[in-house]
Every structure is written in structure tokens, then in C-alpha cells.
Amino acid sequence: MKTKMSLAHKLKSTAFVTTCSIGAFFGIGIYRNEDQFYDKFLMPIVHMCPPELSHRLAVLGFKYKLFPKQQKIDSERLRTKLFDFTMENPLGLAAGFDKHGESMDGLSRIGFGFIEIGSITPEPQPGNEKPRVFRLIDDKAIINRYGFNSDGHANVFERLSKFRKDDSNIIIGVNLGKNKATEVAYEDYIKGINKFASVASYFVINISSPNTAGLRSLQQADHLKLLLSKVIHTRNKLEQGKRPPIFLKISPDLSHNDVCDIISVISEKECRVDGLIVSNTTIERNECLKSQEKIEVGGLSGAPLKNQSTRLIAKIYIMTEGLIPIIGVGGIFNGQDAFEKITAGASALQLYTSLIFHGPPIVQKIKKELDELLEANGLENVEKARGIQAHILAGEK
Structure with missing residues (x-):
């Protein structure tokens, strides 16, 4: 009996020590923010979970500040x-990660220059049926068809207001969407402008998500003119000094004529947004995609979108003569x-999918490499680099 008790005790001790050792290994790896640890150990384990569950766990991780704060000061070359x-740097977090404004504090700690939350709809809504998120591991891509799942204006406003009391300096963009049942689209965007004007650094009018029926049709000239004229008028009625800039987020799947129409509309005084976000996810499927999940319906983000979005940025920069921030x-x-x-x-950048694949260290990695490229090319700062290869990257030369 004593021998059995002794063996049981040894097994328990071994299990305890093993568990503590594994916990310490992962704890130290997270604390040190080492990209090799994330790429080789943590992220492969995370990717064993269903994608939406992984997303939720990541949001909670940032909410409870489980990831270390950036200690190194950004290079002066990155300031813009x-x-x-x-x-402090031009790298921001795109909308779609912190949809409900739950993790702004934790996200601001890891080195982003700015953060965008949302998309947020006036009334809470569940979004599309699950499953609605798919990893394309071999393609470094994500397909999602969330469909504007949102906690609604009231809940997100409460969180953002509380955050602003603690930190008023972080640049927080509020990405606005419409409820699925809303028939007059501009009414929902107007509600968002009025609701968040006191706490948003800037607004984003999202009419380019492919996951809400009919939403992308709002990019058509007549619909866009009505929407933007209403939104800009509402913003301009706000108290002087409390009129956040407004960005329009567009699709990467636009035709040349579509792009021309959008630029024509935003050139009109009553529709003149302050900037563009280029771009949202794509519904196109490149023939080079390897993953079986490529057949899923939804917006594709990640590496396969890179060249498509870069060409569109260059094209719009040339067409607008660099006069509108992108x-x-x-x-x-x-x-x-x-x-x-x-x-x-x-003028600035946003990421999302690379954070999903590589974890928080990707932020420091990208900034470090960008700084090195600016220095190697003799560029004093980000502003000096803006648009210098637009004609080449647009495919014109």
C-alpha cells in the first residue's frame, strides 16, 4: 500500500512540475515577446482551435493585458x-479585430500607432450564422463572413467613453456600419456620427464589406453621393473643434470606372471626405490559392490581397495627385x-491578418524592418517616402 501511495505521489509531483514548467515556458515566451516563440510554439497551438474561438481568445488576451507593453521607443523616422x-509610427490595427471596443487598452500597449474599432451598428445584431471564419494556412489568409456582428452603439460608446477617461491621447478610429434590417442606409451612419463624435478620433464609413447584402451597392455614384452628403452635413453641424475626420473605406474589387466615379463624388464639396481606406476584403479568388477553404463565401484578407490593394492605392494616389490621405x-x-x-x-497603414497568424511580435517586426528600409533608401521619414513609387506600383511603368 505504501508503494502504491508513493507511486501516486510521484506521478502527481511529476504532473505538477511538468505543468509548471510548461506554464513557465509559455509565460516567459509571451513576456519576452519573441517572434520565434510565437511562430514555432504558441500560434500553431492557437491555430488548433476553431478560427472564431481563437479570435475571441485573442480579444480577451488583449482585454486583460496578457501581452507585454512595448518598451522600445519608435525610431524618429517612423513618426508621421x-x-x-x-x-509615433504609421502602423495601425484595422477594424474587424476589436469589433466591440473591448481591448483598446491592451492593443495600445503593443506598439500600434493608432487603433480602429468596429464595424459598429446602431442596434446590436448577431451577424451571419456560424461557421463564418476560415483560415487559409497555406496562403496566409483569412476568409470571414461575420456580417457586422455588433454589440450596438450604446454598449461600445460606454466602453470607449470609459477608455477616454483613462487615456485621451490614443488615436481611436470608429468604423461605422449599418444594421441588416435598415432600409435607408444613411440613417444608421448619421446615428453613428452623432453618437461617437465626442470620443472618436476619426470615423470610417464602411460600405465595402462583402458580407452584408446590398452594402457594396452604396459605392455606386448616386447612392454614394446621397450617403456622403448626409454624413458630411451631419459632421459639419457638430460643435466647432469637435468634428472628427471622416474616411471612406472602399472595396479592392472596384472597376476602373467605379474608382473614377468615387473620386468624382468625393471631389464635390458636399461629399468631400477627409481620406480613404484602401482597401476592404476581396471576393476574388486567385488561382494560386492552395487551401481547401478558398471555396468558402466571404471576404478574403491577408497575403493574397497585398498586390491588389497596393495597386489600388497607387492608382488612387495618382488620380487624386496625392491630395487625399490614404x-x-x-x-x-x-x-x-x-x-x-x-x-x-x-500616409498610414493597417494590419489584421498578420496579427492573427504571427501574434503581437509582428508589430515590432514590421516597424523595425520599415525603419531599416527608410534608412537604406536615404529617406528621412515616412512622409518623404509617400508616393515615390506610385507610377511603378500602379503598373504604369
Whole structure:
């Protein structure tokens, strides 16, 4: 009996020590923010979970500040301005990750220059049926068809207001969407402008998600003119000094004529947005995609979108003569990807999918590599690099 008890005790001790050792290994790896640890150990384990569950766990991880704060000060070369905002670096988090404004504090700690939350609809809605998120591991891509699942204006406003009391300096963009049942679309965007004007650094009018029926039709000239005229009028009625800039987020799947129409509309005074976000996810499926999940319906983001979005950035930069700020999004996984989007004409950048695949260290990695490329090319800062290769990247030379 004593022998059995002794063996049981040894097994328990061994299990305890093993568990503690594994916990310490992962704890130290997370604390040190080592990209090799994430790429070789943590992210492969995370990717064993269903994609939407992994997304939820990541949001909670940032919410409870489980990831270490950036200690290193960003290079002066990365500092840039966008409107009245001075950003320590041009790399932001795209909408779609923190949909409900739950993790702004934790996300701001890991080195982003700015954060965008949403899309947010006036009334809470569940979005599309599950499963609605799919990993394309071999393609470094994600397909999602969330469909504007949202906690609604009231809940997100409460969180953002509380965050602003603690930190009023972080640049927080509020991405606005419409409820599925809303028939007059501009009414929902107007509600968002009025609701979040006191707490948003900037607004994004999202009419380019492919996952809400009929939404992309709002990019057509007549619909867009009505929508933007209503939204801009509402913003301009706000108290002087409390009128956040408005960005329009567009699809990467637009035809040349569509792009011309959009630029024509936003050139009109009553529809003049302050900037464009290029671009949202794509419904196109490149023949080179390897993953079986490519057959799923929804918006594709990640590496396969990179060149498509970069060409569109360059094209719009040329067509607008660089006079409208562009936030470049789509397939940014390293410093070279970021550098290309800036030299195509982007004033700032956003990522999402690379964070899903590589975890928080990707932010520091991209910034470091971008800084090295600026230095190697004799460029004083991000602004000096903006648009210098637009004609080449647009495919004109």
C-alpha cells in the first residue's frame, strides 16, 4: 500500500512540475515577446482551435493585458502626421479585430500607432450564422463572413467613453456600419456620427464589406453621393473643434470606372471626405490559392490581397495627385510590404491578418524592418517616402 501511495505521489509531483514548467515556458515566451516563440510554439497551438474561438481568445488576451507593453521607443523616422494627429509610427490595427471596443487598452500597449474599432451598428445584431471564419494556412489568409456582428452603439460608446477617461491621447478610429434590417442606409451612419463624435478620433464609413447584402451597392455614384452628403452635413453641424475626420473605406474589387466615379463624388464639396481606406476584403479568388477553404463565401484578407490593394492605392494616389490621405490595408506581413504601400501613396497603414497568424511580435517586426528600409533608401521619414513609387506600383511603368 505504501508503494502504491508513493507511486501516486510521484506521478502527481511529476504532473505538477511538468505543468509548471510548461506554464513557465509559455509565460516567459509571451513576456519576452519573441517572434520565434510565437511562430514555432504558441500560434500553431492557437491555430488548433476553431478560427472564431481563437479570435475571441485573442480579444480577451488583449482585454486583460496578457501581452507585454512595448518598451522600445519608435525610431524618429517612423513618426508621421495625419491631419492633426501625430503618430509615433504609421502602423495601425484595422477594424474587424476589436469589433466591440473591448481591448483598446491592451492593443495600445503593443506598439500600434493608432487603433480602429468596429464595424459598429446602431442596434446590436448577431451577424451571419456560424461557421463564418476560415483560415487559409497555406496562403496566409483569412476568409470571414461575420456580417457586422455588433454589440450596438450604446454598449461600445460606454466602453470607449470609459477608455477616454483613462487615456485621451490614443488615436481611436470608429468604423461605422449599418444594421441588416435598415432600409435607408444613411440613417444608421448619421446615428453613428452623432453618437461617437465626442470620443472618436476619426470615423470610417464602411460600405465595402462583402458580407452584408446590398452594402457594396452604396459605392455606386448616386447612392454614394446621397450617403456622403448626409454624413458630411451631419459632421459639419457638430460643435466647432469637435468634428472628427471622416474616411471612406472602399472595396479592392472596384472597376476602373467605379474608382473614377468615387473620386468624382468625393471631389464635390458636399461629399468631400477627409481620406480613404484602401482597401476592404476581396471576393476574388486567385488561382494560386492552395487551401481547401478558398471555396468558402466571404471576404478574403491577408497575403493574397497585398498586390491588389497596393495597386489600388497607387492608382488612387495618382488620380487624386496625392491630395487625399490614404490608409493602406491588405497583406502587410513585413517591412517590405509596409514600405511598398507607403511608396504607393499611403500616409498610414493597417494590419489584421498578420496579427492573427504571427501574434503581437509582428508589430515590432514590421516597424523595425520599415525603419531599416527608410534608412537604406536615404529617406528621412515616412512622409518623404509617400508616393515615390506610385507610377511603378500602379503598373504604369
